[in-house]
Amino acid sequence: MTTNNDAPHLPGVPPEAGERLGRIGEELAFVSPGEDDGLLPINHFLLDLEEMQGPGIPDAWTAGLKVARVWLDEILDGSGKFTEVSIRRLNEWHAYMSSVADSRADGRGLPAWPSDWAGAGANDVSEVVPSIVPATASGEEKELPCCLNLEEDLELLGEFHAESLELLQTIEQGVLVLESNPTDAETIHSIFRAFHTFKGGAGFLHLDAPRNLAHELETVLDLVRRSERRIDSGIINLILAGADALEHFTRAIGAQLQGMDPGSPIVVPTSEIIRRAKAAVRGETDPPSADPPGRSATDAPPTHLYPSTQAVAAPAPQPAQAQATHLPSPPVRELTGGDPAGGFVKLDTAKLDSLVDLVGELVVAQSMVVENPEVRGIESAPFVRQLRQLRRITSDLQSTAMSMRMVPVRGAFQKMSRLVRDLAAGAGKQVQLLLEGEETELDRNMVEKLGDPLVHMIRNSVDHGIETPDERIARGKPAQGTIRLSAAHQRGGIVIRLSDDGKGLDPERIRAKAVERGLIRGDADMDASEIVSLIFLPGFSTAEAVTDLSGRGVGMDVVRSNIEGLSGKIEVQSVPGEGTTFTILLPLTLAIIDGMLVGVGDDRYIIPTLSIRESFRPQPGMVSTIQGRGEVVSVRGRQTPLLRLGRYLGRPARATSLEDAIIVVVESGEAARGLVVDELLGKQEVVIKSLGQTFRHQNLLAGSAVLGDGSVGLILDVDTLVKTPTH
């Protein structure tokens, strides 16, 4: 299998295709012979893939789809069940397509078409096959120069350089082993892995020439690994030549990192080696006499085992050392910056999401095992200890996986500093931006989507909220205006607040504007806070309104829809003359929360622990009924209205009297309610899963979560519950 550790590189194949292909891979992992589980999903994803059109889709991809279609149709039209043969084929196919998706749009680095596929299922496949192989042959004669982006990638290049030297060493050592023992599977695999890792690193740094070369060599090694090619002197020479060329690149990078000729293009001839690798893949034997190989084919002698400095545009350091020993291992580790723990890896977010999902399932599966009655019956101290260890590791794994997706809002916030400075300078105003709670972590998907609304609101704030220095001094304010941007965990969610000390919103003008635009009637009875909220209505403001509108309110409908797109809410408070505060409440979606699991009848619900003030079993006399207002519970002198959850939800509750029930006091903002439930079932950290489209019109539930036994628990929206009339 060619697992892709590197960031996906899909210039020709649309990115969604990579995702679908991944899903097929997931499904394939679960299919078994004689079963049809997974057949429809795979068919479905394949249909998706077939629908995707676009320029630059490699022929190999299209041909691959046709092959899979033939195979799947055979299954669908035939037994409707997988067989060992069909599963093996599909797995091969998946590996092949993954590497096609991974290859370049220009045909470089396309994997070889598996020879046994032609005609494997039907005749029409073989027709599409021949067109593929020649397509890869074009454009090889030109050597691609590589330019390093030393400014941006300095650290990465350092890491890549150090890692590559290690990999090359692995390859050379491996070759020595293969020379005496050509079938050593572990060595073949380690060489394969080394080329693969090299390819990943080079691809990530956009070093196309070494990447393509490494890819070709990887393909050759893959065939060897799958026993489709035998190691012979031709292949060994090829590996050495390739490793040599890669070493030239690596050394040239090292030289530039040390400040020699930085930024100059690195050219190492690779096309000849690539040609030979392709020939090897096609099964043409490389003449063993070509040793040192390829020297005559190019004008530089790069393919020799021992590097010579002349072959690269930038001088490579320590060539003598390489010459002196068969295993060049120059001491270049200090170039990497030392700290091996401080590196970063770029990662496809889809992979991250699927990791998080899988870990979530692992946690559930783990607790299903642990909670299994038969397992619980095992009375063995070591076993119990092992289970406990399993549980601990699983839960650590989960929190690590989760934390990988959480990022501080700092990045998004700090961009605003720059924005404020630029805007203020442009508007001739003095504005300082104070940031608070930048370390608050948010799901990275949300941080990204938060950027636009924040920019919009800050722009409004600087342009229309903060007054000019003269005006401010005339009003007795400091000349410098202040915008405060804060983030905090609150109310079981995340609150982002943006406040300024500008002139505030003028309710009268907003009202007049709203009437003029036909949004409200002239005699509408609204209080000031309702009026300022009108700025969120679509059609309230238009471009012409930008300059003269009091306070702000420009394009706020867009901001609101952005926030609502994140299932959040936005509120505004404003005091004329003193400033405006926008409060964005972001929900639990995409995040994990601590939840209290409560039972009502046979149902279980989750209440975000952050919203819970306290919970207790009521004593006689604590609850009283107020005429026309429902029941209230008195706790330490505070009267809190009761909401009988079972009755409210229309689900039967078990507790017949209040004394049998538990009261959970929840609060949101200023309001609180005592929820009457049957029992508390425990606290647990849950992963919020969206309920999706079908439930978009309800506000009773904030989401759902998969519980320890694999069933679904519903997360109550406390905000809705506390606003529910209790009588």
Place this chain on the structure above:
Amino acid sequence: MTTPTPNSNDSLAKAGRYLTFTLGAETYGLPVLNVREIIRLCPITPVPRMPGFIKGVINLRGTVIPVLDLRAKFQMPEAVYGDRACIIVVQLRNPAGGSTLIGAIVDTVEEVVQLNEPQLEPAPDFGGPPETGFILGLATLNGGVKTLLDPEKVFLTEGLLTLTPTQFAEPETTNA
């Protein structure tokens, strides 16, 4: 390949593969294109204060998806689910991108059949209100008639749907 999503005035079923299933005595078909998978009936978490045809939600390998009761959706009499009852997981494309998974409880799942043009005919005019938009057409196969459903209309339309002409006499107000 195109999704068989006909526009409203051209409600014609396309030739292709359909998954057939039964509700009571009737047989229905859904385009295989839209069928993500079929799972056994499993415990469903009821969602309070929702219409009766929304049975609740289930955990589909880590994704929470809603499950509809097609009998209730089509206003058919309630029945006890037998051993062969299944949940068909349907995948629907969102106009805005992405897709939605929805489960549907059916009495039995029959098979995947290839239906060709000669076997297909448009949905008949039952003479009632034009609510039959969710029927792609009818297919005759082995002497039986299968009603081919438009998955988007069936699963994304809120409220109940009316299937049989007798019920057109007393139209139910849907989408209230």
